[in-house]
Amino acid sequence: MNKPLHLFEGYGVELEYMIVHRQSLNVLPITDKLIYDEVGAYLSDVEFGDIAWSNELVLHVVELKTQGPVKSLVNLEQLFQKHVQKINRMLEEHEAMLLPTGAHPLMHPDTDTKLWPHEHNAVYEAYNRIFDCRGHGWANLQSTHLNLPFYNDEEFGRLHAAIRMVLPLVPALSASTPILEGSITGMADTRLEVYRKNQQKIxxxxxxxxxxxxxTKAAYEQQIFQRMYRDIAPYDPEGTLQxxxxxxRGAIARFERNTIELRLLDIQESPVADMAVLQAVVAVVQALIAERWATxxxxxxxxxxxxxxxxLEVIQKGQKAVITDREFMRTFGYACEGSCTAGELWQYLVQETLELEExxxxxQAIHIIVSRGNLSSRIxxxxxxxxxxxxxxxxxxxLAACLQQGGVFLPDKAC
Known part of the structure; x- marks a missing residue:
């Protein structure tokens, strides 16, 4: 087992994309064909040095992820971009391409969903049996995951305290899902709205x-893990999912690898936009851990x-969400006069914490996000x-063209 890293000594990033037809955008469940074309086997994980490809649960999504922790997020978008372009070249023979954003706007999951039929199938079948994975909350929610390390219990406590404070603000930057099944939903982050409800049975x-x-790990084990395992046991007698x-949750402790994984971020239109959002989030977490504004x-x-x-307010309204809790604002050192929005708070936080001269x-990507709006509002x-x-x-x-070219989407000009 690798020695645990200290706070901010490494980063793990995962980007999920849907595979669709190049013209119609119909969902294409061919991730296994993509992986087979590359390595000659139906594997759920394939490593390419710094980046790996994988599949989880549904057959129309491919995940690109750092192969183990990287030392910095700087220039990471270039690595991901090369793999996006490689996959798109391979998909051309299937008349297919990768589609960004956290939810396909026209997908009908009841008819368009096929589960991964190869490795790890017992886990996926258990989820499907208990929760029915054909809904949007399972089959149509592409996200960006960020893993941040901690060395010991003391570092876990500091990291968890800081991440919990940032989580309510994350969708203001990352929301990219204003449409489901061809209709504007009225939510800035529809992916999170369905995500938070997809396991209501438990x-x-x-x-x-x-x-x-x-x-602490002991408190987490007692108050979160054991309660979950106890509640799912009647539905999962084999213990497959325990x-x-x-x-x-929106951030989950992974004690087996000493990280906390942030799961609230909708994926953006290209890796450079994802890295802009991730670096903004990390900068604020670092400032909170350093007790810059509060102990x-x-x-x-x-x-x-x-x-x-x-x-919940930010999920619905994104950067336009009005935050009335003044004490919350003061936790970030923001002196709010009158009503203040999540967007105004992020403009302040980016200016206060983020250094991107190099x-x-x-x-440019984070400037567009905080000045022109998150991707959901630009769509x-x-x-x-x-x-x-x-x-x-x-x-x-x-948006798919932005992904291929590594650009940032603006309604009034091409990427």
């Missing part, structure tokens, strides 16, 4: 999305219900109030 698995105020991966003891007092209330492409700006399926298809083909 509420303890997701909790309030914002994790409970627990700051592992750490069952936890579906860690003060952060640990925040209960999940209070933070979840802010999160990363002009990432700096709506491009579509107008009542888009047709043809208009939606046209805009999402433009």
């Amino acid at each position: 509420p303890s698995i997701t909790g309030k999305v914002v994790p409970e105020a627990v700051f 592992e750490e991966f069952l936890n579906s 860690l003891q003060e952060l640990m007092l925040w209960q999940e219900d209070r933070l979840a209330e802010i999160l 990363q002009p492409a990432v700096a 709506l700006e491009a579509l107008g109030p009542a888009p047709t399926a043809e208009q939606i298809t046209k805009v999402y083909r433009q």
Whole structure:
């Protein structure tokens, strides 16, 4: 087993993309064919040095991930971009391509979903038997995951305290899912809205999305893991799912690899936009751990219900969400006069914490996100109030072009 890393000594990043037809954008369940074409076997994980490809659960999604922790997020978008372009070249013979954003805007999961039939099938079959994985909350939610390490219990407590405070603000930057089944949903982050409800049969698995105020491994084991395992046991007599991966909170402790995994981020239109969002989130987490605006003891007092209330508002309204909890704002050193929005808070936080002088492409991406709006709002700006399926298809083909080219989407110009 590798020696645990200290705080911010490494980063693990995962990017999920859907495979679709190049013209119609119809969902294509061919991830196994893609992997077979490359390595001659139906494997769920394939390593290529720094980056790996993998599949989890559904057959139309491919995940690109760092192969183990990387020392820095700087220039990581270039590695991911090379693999995006390689996969798109391989998919050409299938008339297919990768589609970004956290949810396919026209997918009908009841008819379009096929589960991965190869390795790890027992786990996927157990999930499907208990929860029916054909819904949007299972089959149509592509995300960006960030793993941050901790060395010991003390570092876990500090990291968990800081991440819990940032979670309610994450969708204001990363929301990219304003449409499901051809209709504007009224939510900035529809992926998170379905994500938080997809295991309602057993509420303890997701909790309030914002994790409970627990700051040691023993407390986490007792208050989160054991409750989940106990609650799912009647549905999972073989114990197939009674592992750490069952936890579906917005940030989950992975004690087997000494990391906390952030799962709230919708995937963006290209890796450079994802790295901009990740670096902004990490910079704020670092500032909180350094007690720049509040003590860690003060952060640990925040209960999940209070933070979840802010999160739900941001899921719905994104950067336009009005945050009325002044004490929450003060935790970030933001002196709010009158009503303040999540977008205004992020403009302040980016200015206060993020240094990107040597990363002009990432700096441009985060500038667009905080000044022109998250991807969800830019998609709506491009579509107008009542888009047709043809208009939606046209805009999402433009987003696929941004992914291929490594650009940032703006409604009034091409990537």
